[in-house]
Amino acid sequence: MKRYACIESPLGVITIQVNDEGVLGVWFESQTTQPEQLGSQSDDCPIINKVKQQLDEYFSRQRTSFDLPLAAQGTKFQTQVWHALTTIPYGTSISYQELAERIGNPKAVRAVGLANGKNPISIIVPCHRVIGKNGKLTGYAGGMDRKMKLLKLEGVME
Structure with missing residues (x-):
């Protein structure tokens, strides 16, 4: 099941999309690569919460690499x-x-x-x-x- 959340960042609103396997997408509001269907909005999802935390740490210069399960779909x-x-x-x-x-x-x-x-x-x-x-x-x-x-x-x- 796909879930998503929108967060504020120093560079504008970011949408995070995940499924049970991991992160499907992280997009800025004006980005053209966003999917048509985001899934259900979720403010209490362990993967989304981990993405939020790591992005916060990245923007505050406390994180230089990410430790997240990735599940992007492509060729x-x-x-x-x-x-x-x-x-x-x-x-x-x-x-x-x-x-x-x-x-x-x-x-x-x-x-x-x-x-x-x-x-x-x-x-x-x-x-x-x-x-x-x-x-x-x-x-x-x-x-x-x-x-x-x-x-x-x-x-x-x-």
Whole structure:
């Protein structure tokens, strides 16, 4: 059964969606990757409560990695890319080219970019840590302003 909750964050309202296996999605209010059906609203769900706590710790700079069960649904390729995103350490960034190389498919830079853009679990699966090869910020489903703020929070950008 899918459940969700909305929370306030320093970057605006965040919607958290979970099922019995884990986190399905974490979205900012303006994000286009949100599902049509969120499930039932829940203010008392152990997984949602754990996500809330860890996001609070992240935004207050007390947490640099997340320890949550993830249950995002996507293609085999997308889930491979999303898993690779979880290996990018806090406070660092990599290029789309480097991400493609990490999954063993260096020619799939564009496909990696598309999969990165479809990541449903913002912040926790840190797609914001992927930037252009030239060091410039590139697209982010949550908005470029939020991407910049997340990278500043982690000390990647000044």
